Ligand SMILES: Nc1nc2c(ncn2[C@@H]2O[C@H](COP(=O)(O)OP(=O)(O)OP(=O)(O)O)[C@@H](O)[C@H]2O)c(=O)[nH]1
């Protein structure tokens with residue numbers, strides 16, 4: 529299942545907002561300021577986000593205002609603006625052996641599940657994977673990750689509940705070298721970006737890993753819940769101030785009406801959206817594709833908006 533089909537329903541609210549206004553615009557003699565303001569309002573309500581909604585309608589203000597255009601022409605202007613806002617992530621490559629990926633995010637965002645899915649993908653590419661159970665707050669969290677390790681055939685390093693996550697990370701990175709692993713996926717406890725001591729705990733993990741190799745971790749990916757919509761931007765910014773994020777994973781796009789928020793995330797931040805979670809199953813993580821996303825956003829509108 530591709531990104532397009534999986535998030536089609538998630539984008540329906542956004543698509544409907546576009547479609548409704550498009551019909552008005554196409555049926556009228558020419559595009560007026562009032563129409564564009566209505567469209568803007570609908571886009572914001574559909575959680576495209578204020579910023580992206582402004583950019584989309586600004587493009588229309590520049591290129592469509594006062595003109596008599598078909599729905600398709602109006603849509604094409606929006607579509608090319610959306611294409612300008614989004615970009616495909618740079619190709620992901622393992623740059624070292626082992627390549628260390630630290631997975632962080634707020635509680636319940638989908639970190640542990642994403643690690644299971646990633647492990648399965650890497651395994652499918654013939655890579656040997658190690659998982660590090662650095663969410664040591666709860667024994668259940670360690671067990672949950674271990675289940676994913678078994679399912680995906682990954683190596684696994686755990687300490688006792690309550691132990692120092694930094695030392696688990698250190699041990700896992702060291703063991704990965706000894707066991708000839710290609711990639712290490714480090715699970716962490718969920719934390720709010722405004723909890724200083726929890727952010728400090730993450731900083732300590734990074735510091736300790738760097739004692740093994742200054743390049744560790746090679747990647748820090750922030751997992752965000754697609755249901756959070758545009759409110760997530762502030763969260764991402766604060767995490768990014770503390771850690772140089774190299775990628776975003778947006779989960780739960782299968783069940784949200786807020787899929788349009790990816791436009792705002794992409795336009796507000798320079799961090800690539802790498803992966804998208806589209807279900808709970810191990811195979812339901814897909815690489816983010818700008819083209820498929822745009823299809824999901826505009827396809828039906830194109831068909832009926834002419
Ligand atoms: N529908 C759907 N559910 C998901 C997706 N990713 C994760 N989930 C579900 O979200 C819930 C939380 O996932 P976890 O992976 O435990 O989240 P976490 O970030 O590790 O949570 P904490 O460790 O408690 O902070 C679980 O019920 C997952 O099955 C997704 O892409 N789609």
Ligand SMILES: [Mg+2]
Pocket residue numbers: 639640641663669715716717718
């Ligand atoms: Mg977890």
